[in-house]
Amino acid sequence: MKFIQADVLKQKPTDESKLGFGKIFTDYMFTMKYKVGQGWYDAQIEPHRPIAFDLATTVFHYAQGIFEGLKAFKNEKGEIRVFRPEENFKRMNRSAVRMCIPEIDEKLVLEGLFELLKIEKDWIPTSPGTALYIRPSIVATNVALGVHAGTEYLFFIILSPVGSYYAHGLAPTRLLVEDFYTRATVGGTGEAKCIANYAVSLRAGEEAAKKGFDQVLWLDANEKKYVEEVGSMNMFFVIDGEVITPMLTGSILPGITRKSCIELLKANGYKVSERKISIDEVIEAQAAGKLDEAFGTGTAAVISPVGMMEYKGRDYVVNNNEMGKITKWLYDTITGIQTGRLADTHNWVVKL
């Protein structure tokens, strides 16, 4: 794999409590190009620096792009630990098919990622709650205005040392149940991690933020009845001892943290259901005192307790606005496995 040396290296952040999310980037990135007829070529590690694009490039006009998000950790022993990276590149290839983007060689990009992480190991923060966030992406790079799938693409992996996703850390979040805007439909692109889905969700997110909410809780687009997911998290509810998460209907992103939680819960004897769950069922459970916990799962925030939900102008408090027992157990277990504090019972971690 070709390596292009940077002339100067950046100053690394000195205060790990001020990293924020996706604001600081490391010195190097992995890139690879694609041309119809030629396939993927020129895999290399090069300095993370601006790249020149013609303004008629496909991605600027028709948003043909996909991405992934995963994390690497470093513990006191200096071990570099990556959480389930094969899952992300598998999902990336499923997103690629949906968005008419050529599939990548999962083994090759995993190697590229590991190589990059070894070079950038000093950028991996070590304080609790921090990680090196890994962002693989593919965008269409050919210059043309006809509405067609691109003929050229750029694959890249950039790295960002990050702190907690939410400014308030692990404090329970406030969700606005969205009953006007929609994010995705069955037959649409909801289950692909494509860049378009996030553009579509921006307005609802901004309006919710203005009203003081952390995130939007999406309902299904057709009936506005069934819970789907949150901006960047899948949802779980604990009702009367049953752990429920919306089933994957085609409009929900199949989260890797979601999958990990289901596997952990089942392995530890919990009753887990992947099924349709209506917002009415959630609210009735809350009224009957049976909504024990609600939480979101996602790479950025890992496990995020929900303290309050607003639906049609009424507030529904969950578990006294405190983090629940299962929520805390999942958070501790997953972060424990990620950092090596706990045994990697499910073989999820790649150690470099």
Add this chain to the structure above:
Amino acid sequence: MKFIQADVLKQKPTDESKLGFGKIFTDYMFTMKYKVGQGWYDAQIEPHRPIAFDLATTVFHYAQGIFEGLKAFKNEKGEIRVFRPEENFKRMNRSAVRMCIPEIDEKLVLEGLFELLKIEKDWIPTSPGTALYIRPSIVATNVALGVHAGTEYLFFIILSPVGSYYAHGLAPTRLLVEDFYTRATVGGTGEAKCIANYAVSLRAGEEAAKKGFDQVLWLDANEKKYVEEVGSMNMFFVIDGEVITPMLTGSILPGITRKSCIELLKANGYKVSERKISIDEVIEAQAAGKLDEAFGTGTAAVISPVGMMEYKGRDYVVNNNEMGKITKWLYDTITGIQTGRLADTHNWVVKL
């Protein structure tokens, strides 16, 4: 307005029959920047050349971007004629609001466009069916991976001399009525001209093309029952003397060609209805011999006759696969007004 001279000018295309659509670009572009707290600044005309972007730029990850499409014409008298440009910048501002993008000063960008067109007048082709296609766009340019509306933007106008949108020119098109994939929902971004909508539609378009169709005819996402629009055109049906086009429900792009057709038809005594029209109504009319014409309307193709539609595996031929009377009249009238062959009865053309 600042002007930056190009060092060398490009070779202009010599054969206007081989322009294609959106493949060739002129020497100059109009650009303008935005920063939160500062507003829009640095409006200028500069050489159309690649611009450097960090790969962590918002548009690459969350597809926050909008665009427009309009045309300028040049006739034998050397007049430069632009078709309804104010309408495009009005629609751009409506798209901006929906996508959390700062609005532009419509007057300023119109001036920028006119200035640019005067500089690039020799690039405007004159053969019948050709035009200078104008692509104004806004993309989010700040470098950050949090899912939020951008804090910096780039507005730009690029120009491309174009021929017919369809390779087969004005020959009737073949549409595939899509009953699985969806494009947009009410509560989504269908009525905004945002780049995300086109990414979402790519897969259906590619599958249809492989089967030999020119475009997909979208149905509403909820019931898969009502006709919405085509990839880059609004739809019209002539049934039993009534000219019907789907009403604007929120999931359909409010086309400027659509609006122009409605205005022309009404001014000339036709009965025009903007209403819901189900695919079943269209098919029953066809079976009863009452589907006189079907056509699409859009800037790129202007008016495009539909010769055949396939729905659930069955073919429905329209008007013997020939261009209908009203279709032809609208095509002749609109292109006549655009090029100056006919009087500009509705005051649609800006002459430079």
